[in-house]
Amino acid sequence: MNLGWLRKFNLKLLAVGHFVYHALDHLFDYVLYPIVMYKLGLVYGFLVMTTLSGLVCLLMAFVYDFLEKDWLGLETVKELVEKFFKEEEEMARRSWRKWWKKLFSKIFYEYRWGPFVFLSLVFDPFVTTIYIRKGYHLYNGFSKEDWGIFIGSILLSNAWWAIVAFSVVSIIKETFVRIF
Numbered sequence: 001m002n003l004g005w006l007r008k009f010n011l012k013l014l015a016v017g018h019f020v021y022h023a024l025d026h027l028f029d030y031v032l033y034p035i036v037m038y039k040l041g042l043v044y045g046f047l048v049m050t051t052l053s054g055l056v057c058l059l060m061a062f063v064y065d066f067l068e069k070d071w072l073g074l075e076t077v078k079e080l081v082e083k084f085f086k087e088e089e090e091m092a093r094r095s096w097r098k099w100w101k102k103l104f105s106k107i108f109y110e111y112r113w114g115p116f117v118f119l120s121l122v123f124d125p126f127v128t129t130i131y132i133r134k135g136y137h138l139y140n141g142f143s144k145e146d147w148g149i150f151i152g153s154i155l156l157s158n159a160w161w162a163i164v165a166f167s168v169v170s171i172i173k174e175t176f177v178r179i180f
Helices: 004-008 011-067 074-091 095-110 113-122 125-132 144-179
Strands: none
Touching: 004 074, 011 125, 011 144, 074 125, 113 125, 113 144, 125 144
């Protein structure tokens, strides 16, 4: 098993970057989001948190590009994925394998719908946009296409998270009212 790709990552930088990112992300998602949903309800909570999420993610993207450091490992992962698809394209010889490879490549690499939906629902617009934007290790801000990805991810991720947070808050509130 070849683990040469592991040398591409700066593990100290990744440890600090992920610690800071996930600490802020958990405070935002698991503390602030439920409080806002509880206080403002689904519609106004969604509007407030979507705006706030967009501002926070935009600030993080600015800092990410300003520092020009791959502190989340996203640029290296993009590079490795691109290398994988190029090597896989050369290896695919049989027609049935080529067909599946082309479909998989279109969804996850070329058109990037798979990563867009997955990253928007699991992470946030910052991670989604940085991962999906063209090139790697460029740190050159957002193109017109990147702005579309960013705004789409803000709407998708906050719609999903607003429904989840509001549902959990409502269940807890209803349970608390029924018990006490």
